[in-house]
Every structure is written in structure tokens, then in C-alpha cells.
Amino acid sequence: MLEIYFSASKTLEHLRSGPCGPFLDGFAGALERQGYGPDTAVRYLRAAAHIGHVMAGRDASVSDIDLAAFEQHLRSCRCPRAKGGRRNHHTIYGARLFRRHLEKIGVCKPAVAAMRPAEPQLVTGFKAWLNKHRGASDATIELYARDAISFMAALGADPTHWCPADIRCYFMTRASTCGRGTIEKMTTSLRAFLRYVAMQGHCLTGLDNAVPAYAHWQLAEMPRYLSAEQVSRLIAACDGDAGARRRDRAIVLLLARLGLRAGDVAQLRLIDIEWQAGPLRVTGKSRHEVRLPLPQDVGDAVAALVSAFLEHLEDQRHNAAVTRNVRLAAIKSFFRFLEYRQPAALDQVRRVLAIPFKKTDTRLVPYLRREELQALLDAPDPATRDGIRDRAMLHLAVCAGLRVSELTGLTIDNIDISSMSIRVVGKGRRERALPLWKPAASALRAWLSIRGKVAAPEVFISARGEPLTDGASPIYSSSTPRPLPVNSLGSRRSAYRLMCSGTPAR
Template sequence: MAKSSEDHCHGLRCMDAGDLDPLVTEFTRHLTVLGHKSLTVSGYDAAARHLAQWLTLAKIAVADIDDGVADRFARHRCRCHGIRRERSVSAKYVRRVRRFIEFLGERGIVQRKPKPALPTPHRRVVEFQDWLRQHRGVTELTIDRHGRMVMRLLPALGIRPRSWNAQLIRDVIIAETKRVSLAYVKTMTMALRGYLRFLSARGLCRAGLDQAVPIIPQWRLSSLPRYIRSSDVETLIATCDQTTATGVRDRAILLLLARLGLRAGDILSLRLTDVDWQQATLSVRGKGRRETRLPLPQDAGDALLAYLDQARPHVADVRIFFMEGVSNSV
């Protein structure tokens, strides 16, 4: 049985967008403005042009594009000439096509499918989010995510937290591991633990229920050592060439990491005003944006002073460290 033009592109060059070419150009320009890299933009460009050519072969009008059309495109066995060589369309490629269709909907070119209304957050979930905002110092993105995840679990848990027990908590989380990825469930357990602590603090559930939330194991990078020996740390610090500005900077950074246990983000956010030379302390803002003042060890302080005196670029900036723009010699 002969295949229709919708099933195969018959070796034609399927990267000709035809009448959709101006919209494809506008689409790629939009992605560039959003900050996507050129390689990513070129991938979206190819997917959009492929869709445009397939629409012509399948005799589908642009106004008729909907989710069903995207599904048909995903199923067609492609023999298009151009940058693609695979016979079936990959899931990643289809996601790019769907993003182009969303763009057409935003421009009023195709009819947009109404988004389902989000469920109204439960009163206690809203209070939980306010509690996170006032007492935990987390970002609005995290607050929103935790609220949505708790709302997802409430139908299985029930809206009467005083009746919850450890078995129910475990069963609900284990059930989620069969529906979504372990990484997603791991984040979900963080939200649930926080919610249970919030409820417990207000006497709305049994104390200690947060301990019943199962730990979700993730084995990625499990072969890496949990820490390196102190002798190896000292060896690494000693490799810094202090005759160069880069070496002076790297030694100061390594000593701050090793002596104070700082993270890379802590190092990058350090400002000149964070150092109190009189008291020999260093001010650091942690994940909750709370300021912590740490003692500055002698060797780390000396290394930091050497960097500021010899290697730091002469710029009008309050940041201490710069990863670029350091001269090669002291």
C-alpha cells in the first residue's frame, strides 16, 4: 500500500518554510532575545521549518494547527533531506515543534488551547507558603513549587492532617515514585517535610511526622568520594604559582574554600565590605540570604590580602573576585 505524502517527505528538502518563513524568522529572533544560545536557536529554526514543509505536503492549513496536528507530525516517518537523517522524529524535536506552535498561538496565528484552571490552593497551604516566606527566607519560585507539590499530595493524604500517620505518608510517597521521576519525588519530599513541620508547629498534626517521609536515594555520582583528604587539599593549594596573578587569586580562593567550608557561590558573592580586618572576620550570606560572620584564619586572610594588593584588577566594583580579566604576572 502506497504511503501518503503526509507519511513521507519523499526525499524533498523539508527545511523550506514557505509562507511561514517570516514567522519562523520572528520566532528565532524571539528566542535570541530570550537569551538562548545560537546552537539552540538553530535547532528550533530547523524544527519550525520542517513543520512548515510537512504542513504543505500534508495539505494542512496553518489555521488548522492544533495538538492533534502536532501528534500527527510526531508520528510521521521522515525522509527529509537536510540536517536530519533519522526516519522517526525524536521527542526533543517534537518539543521544539510544539514550542513553535505555542509561539504561533501567542501571535494569534493559530487558535490557542485554553489552559486548564489551576486548583485553588488550600487555606493551610497558603498559610504554609506565608510561613516559608517569613521564616525560611526561600525564593518565591521555591515557595510556589512547594505549594504546588503539597497540593498534588493532598488528595491522597486527605484534608484532615490530624488523621495522618507514618504509614499513610510512606504509602503516598511510594505511590508517587511509580508516576514521576525520582528526582521530582525527591523535591516533593522536601516540600512535604516542610509542610509537616509547619503543621506540627501549629498543633495540626502529630509531632515528628516529617521523620516518616521516606528518603529517596539518588545514585548519580555515587562513585565520587564524599571528601578529599586534608593532605590532598594542602597539596592542591601548594600547586598555585604565586608568581602569577592567577596563582595568587586561586590560592586565596582555595584557602577560603578549605578553611571556611565556603561554596563557589559564596566566593563569587563576596564583597570588599564583607571583610572586617580589625576583627579578622568574614561576612557570608547563605542559602536563606541570612548573614553569617565567620572567623578569618591567618593563612586565608594573608592570601586574601595578597590577592587584593597584588592581583585584583583595578576596577570600580565591590566584588572581591573576578574569574576573568586577571593579568598573567604579579
């Protein structure tokens, strides 16, 4: 499996000859199954090989991998072949993933988890308050709780003994070993915790003012930003037909056009998009909900998505152009429905409606000659109940040129016995009255005489008194002579030719 990520034979030989060599192929396969990118996987594999050499230098086997010792070694690593395996987050995390892989296959024993001290009741209530009343995310709650636990461990578990001088001293001590970002987060978390404790009545009010602000010159320079040209290049970098490219383009457009935070985009759900009205519902910090209009670029992406779907039908599912046009017709029908109900989406609707249909070959519809048609009508056995029914159905289909759905949906109320005509409601709810030839009228009378009284209003029923389905029609029945080109459209064309000749089938 290493050949997936490395092509040089010398590199492969070096990796497989090391202490961790027997396990690197399996680790590479695990990384591929988990969806890691090639560059990241290479770093993790080099880190796995690196930790093997470090353990060998300490006279330890692969089963005795010590992540703490490896991290300590990285602080002064001078290994000559540790390409991409020196100290960085990829190296440490890759070594951790490799140990988990070894534990999974039984090479290393699972590390004994350290017993975490019990969380103070005050911190538990603080976390619940952040979640319920402040709408903080899980990551923010964990960060605030960690600072609160460290604070209580230093100043004591009894808030009544806390004083401003001790709070300030604790903060300054911690800040001396932290960077700017950590200090700012600690300032916010400690102030929030002290306000909560004071609100609960466990300490004096105003202690949050004892936490000093971090002195940095926020307005000394303009905030960093991207120019319009840079934003355009960033969006253009996400062009492509791949699913990941389309996803990245949508994310960048939401960030650039609506000014959303990365967390806001990551938490978006399908139900947050109001497809009918057009706006996007975003829940930001402190559960503050806003409704923002979808940008025009997103509307363009809708039309591009429809085109990509049509290409997928032809390229991936190997559908014919006729099937592609049927799907496009259904999509256009839906967007015509939106056109008059959602004026705000008119531009997007028109872009979709402008997608053209593909030209297809127009084939001649097969039909039956007079001899074949007569063979079809004579196929049912007139001595049986089903044969009488099927004969009546075939005569009606040929005489009136009915579709299968029109034939099976014909009801008793649609038949005028006195004039021997039928009333049919076809596509588009168009109603038409059709007279019957004498052979068709005779076949229909024969069926009605033995049909009996049943609850179903349909003319043609099964032996159990239930309406027939389209598939049970004699047009598709196995008793129909083959290989005659018999189908609904073929029978309608055959009926048309007989009408033109003026000679009914008997």
C-alpha cells in the same frame, strides 16, 4: 534572517519551503533580538520547521499548532529530516517559543489558560512560613507547595484523617514512577509540610516520620570532583577581554576558590562586596549569612579590570594617551587612599599602582608676544562697567600669572591696598604673595571704585552681584581678540616672559 544561522543553500531552501517557512525568518530575528546563542537558535528553528511538517501531516494549518499533539508525536518520531528536532527539551521549548511568536504576530489564537484550582489555605500558610521562617527561595517554595497540593488531593483536605499507613502508601506509589532526584526532593518537601501542619495543631505530631527515606548508598564511592589541573584548565578557558569572558572567569573563581553554590553566586549583589574591608558577604541556605575573604585571583582581576578600562578608553572611546593618563592618575589617587586604610588589600593596591603611564608628546606652550599681549589688555572698553572689570582681570592674570580659578576666586580680603599686593591660594593649598605692577594696580583700583558693596566676597562679580564662573572670565570671553592663543596656561607663560624681560605691560 535565516542566513544568520544557516549558510547552506539547500538547508535554507528546505526550511523556507516547509509549512512554517514564511514565518521562520521572523522567528530567527526574534531569537537574535532576545539574545539566544547560535547553537540554541538553530535547534529552536529546526524544532519550528519540524512542528510545521507534523501539523501538515495531520491536515492542520500553521494557525492550528497543537503542542500536546507535537509532544506525543516526538515519542515515536521517525521523521527523516528532523535534525536536532527529535525529542529533547530544546525541541519542546523551541516549539513553544515558535507558537508564542505566531500568537504575537496574529497567526495563532492565544491558548486559553486552564483554570487552576484554588490553592488550599493550608498550603498558602505553608508557603508564607517557608519564606518568613525558613528563608527558602521562590523556586523551592513553589516545589514544596506543588508536592503539598498533590498530597492533599490524594489524602483529603482534612488533616485530622491522615494516618501513617496512608502517608506511606501515597509516597511509595509516587516513588514508583519517579527518579532518584525527584524522590529525594519529595521526601524533604512532604516532611517539611507535615511538620508545619503538626505545628499548627491540625494533625498528629510525628507524621513526618511516616515518610520513608530513599535507600541509596551515599558513601559507597568518593564524591565526584575536579582535580587541580582540571580546575586550572576550566579557569583558563574563561580567559579573554570580552565582557562575558570576564564575568564567567569571576563566577568560576568564586565557585572554585570559595566553594560557593551556583545559587549563592547568582544572588550576589554589589552591596554584598565590602570593598573597603575586603570580605564578601554571602547569604546561603536558610538565610545563613557568612563573610568570606576575597581570593587573590579576584585581586588580580581588579588590576586586569583597570587595564581593560584604560584600553577601552583608547580603543572604543578613541581618547588620547593624555586623557588615558589623567584617568589613570585619578584611579591611582583612590588606591593610594586605600593603601594606608585597608592593609588587607595592599597587594591589590600595589598591582594597580604599578600600572605605568603612557609616554606622550610634550608640546610647547603657546604664549603671546608683547604686541599681542598689549592688544589683549586694550580689548575691554574702559567706558563701561564690564570693560573696567575685564581690564582689571586681564592685568592681574598677566601681571601675577594667575590661573583662571585663582582669578575668579580672589576675595577682597586677599588684597592689600596699602602695598598693592595680593595673596593667592593655588593648587595644593599653596599660598603665595604677589606684588602688582603700577598698570595692574591702577586697573584694580579703578574696578574697586565702581564695584560697590555686595554680599559676595569675591573681587570680580557680575552685574547681578554674583561671583563670576571660570567660563565668564575675559580670558575665555568672545570679546578677546582671536586668533590669539589665549588660555590660562598661555597667559601664565606670557607673564613669565614679561617678568624675565623686566618690562611690564601697560
